[in-house]
Every structure is written in structure tokens, then in C-alpha cells.
Amino acid sequence: MSTLAIHGGPRAVTVEPKECWPAPKEEIKALVCRLIDEGVWSKAGAGLALEFENAFRDYLGAGYCLSQHNGTSTLWSAYYALGLGPGDEVLHPGYTWICSISPAIHMGARPVFCEIDPQTLCIDPADLEKRITPRTKVINVVHLYGNVCDMDAIMHISRKHGIPVIEDASHCHGAEWDGRKLGTIGDVGAFSMQGEPPGGKPICGGEAGAVVTNRRELYERILFFCHLNRAGMAAEFTDETFHAMAPTNLGLKFRAHPWALAACLVMLGSLDERNAKRAAYRHKIERGLEEIEGITPLRQYPKAKPAGFYGGMHMIYHPEELGGLSADAFVAALHAEGVAMTQRGFELTHRLKLFAEGYDLYGKGGPLAGDYAGYPAGSLPVTEEVHPRILVMPTYIEENPGYSDQVLEALKKVTARYRDLL
């Protein structure tokens, strides 16, 4: 085997890491142009916006779907639907994206961060249950990077304690648990549709999102919260108070731009095919990893069908299998070989300054001030220990031919010659 590239040897990877799947830009342009010509610049509850909501609802097998202007606002409306308010607590993983929990603090609620399972990177149900208090109002679980939370354990805890569940399904469009689409198992499912293909959310329209539920009363609460002036809304309300206050409701308008939903509708059309191709790419790498020391793929539960795969393919590094070689040194050697690999993914949410130290949101107290204890280093030892050992590689719908073979060769080369790096 040749000298490591970091020591001057030839690079194992010569194929450029790039996505070869042609994004359906022409189809999106045609649909957006049609809307422009038809004068559809701001419309909700009718036309294409409604078409997208119905199509996504049916795709998921959900009862109700509302499109919104981003994923953050779908979480906000989910928290509102579940009655979150000042003094309440939300259980949430310590490793995810801030916008999954940030709406809760602006409603006066306090985040209670939970450990992740170091083998799945998703919330650890056993740790979550230990953190329930009389103030716990909502459990928010994030199917991180398209990996699936243990929904049986989470829904069991939810029912046992009478605490509703939000599924943040922003990364996992199309993923399933026991044959049911994620986002439809908890009380409310929230989906970001931010970004552009191929790196954005699996269904993306620049800035957009969708929220789903099977419960009529929660659907009406979301409508009431932030869908001011939606076409036909007043007639939809069975709640008399909401009906009497429509169409201005609470004065909030979080609806999506119809041009963004045009892109989402086109992207929905190829979701299953793209998921299948990315899953095949991941499986190929996972099979290759079986012969390679020092790295393991994430564990998947038997009932889980991961999909979406936003944020790439995450793996766990085990330095003890490579003589204690640091993750930094390992990744540097792979970079030199031409492997597109990074470490950590998201920063730890509980360790962001906002949550670690707290902040007086309104200048007169609030959920992150007063008796808020914060999250100093060591607060979530399991999550903090695994974090620097998280390795991230891109996945491809259609890889540049030969790239993954060379990546596996590079991994074999570096792990076989790890002693040269010590």
C-alpha cells in the first residue's frame, strides 16, 4: 500500500466529489413562470399552495397539512398548537439545530436538553423520561440527518405521562417507522423545506416548510395562530371562538410564498427516487465500513427506514481501534487523500452560548434567566463525548462514477497505515 498522501504519497481519491443528479430546474422555472403570468404572487389555501399541501398530506398519509414560510415557523405553530407557554418545559435533544427549540423560548418556555444515543445520534428515550417534571409540556424529537428516533419508546413515554410529541422531520422527508411516514406518528410533525437541490432539505423551495397533524383541533389551532387571511379559513373552523375571530385571527401570517411551493411540488415528485438512490449510496459505504477498523455507521432500529438524509452521512469514529489516533488527525489524513469528510456536524445545542449561559430575553427575566441553571461543559456527558467522534461525508443521488470506490480505498489505506500517523 502506498505512502499516505499527508506524507507525500499519491492521493487515493482522484475522482471529484460532486453530485451528478440533474436538479429539475427547468420544471421549477416553468411552474414559477406560470404562477407569475397567472398573477399568483401571494395566495394561500387555494391554487398551487393548496395543491402542494394536499399532495404532501397524501404522500405522508397525514390528516392535515399546512404550508408555512420556513421550518422554524412550523415548529413555532406546533408549539402553539400544543398550548406551550410561560413556565412550561420542552424536552429536546442536546444535539440538533437551534431552530427546532428556539421558537419555544420565544413563547416563554424553557428547554430541557436530553442526551442523545451515541449510536444513533437521536434523542435517548431513557434519558428523556428521567427529565420529565410536572412542568414538562412537550417532547420534541428530531429525526436527525434522516436517521429515525425510537418512536415506539417515545410514544410509550408520551402516553404514559400524557405529554404530546412534536416530530421535527426537517431532515427526513419520506422516512418511515414501522411502515408509517415520520411526522405523522407524534401529535404534530414539522418539516423545514429550506435550501436548494441537491444540498437543501429533501423537498426544498428556498425558504418554505410544512406542518402536519392527524388531530383536527391541533390543525385548527395552527390555522388560528398564523394563517391570517387564508382563503376559506373561516368556514373551516369548527371552534366557535376561532370562527368569530377569523380571518384576522391572532394577526400572524406565516404562510409560504407560492413560488417556493412550486419548487416544493416539483421536488416532491422525485423524492422517493432520490431517497432510494441516496440510500443505496449509503448502503454501499456502510457495507465497505464492515471491513474497516475505527469507523462504524449509525445504528438503525429494526422498524426504521431512514430517508431524506439532509446533512450527509454520519458515522462514529473509535480511536481505541486505531491506537488512540485522534479524530482530528484521522480526518486530516483522509482530507489529504481527497476524501470529503468533516467532523461533528451541528454544534451541540445545549452548549451554544444562549443555552449554556442563559440570556435575559426581555430585559426582565424570561425562560433563560432567573433560576435558569444553564448547561456548563459536562452537563450532557454522553452527548459531549461522542460529538468530536462524529464523522460526516456527503451522500450522492448520482455519484461521480468511481468516487465511492476510491473513498473506501482511502479509508482502507489510512486505517491500515494509522501507525504512521501516531
Ligand SMILES: Cc1ncc(COP(=O)(O)O)c(C=O)c1O
Ligand atoms: C432540525 C431542524 N429543524 C428546524 C430547522 C429550521 O428550518 P428553517 O431553516 O426552514 O427555518 C432546521 C433548519 O435547517 C433544522 O435543521
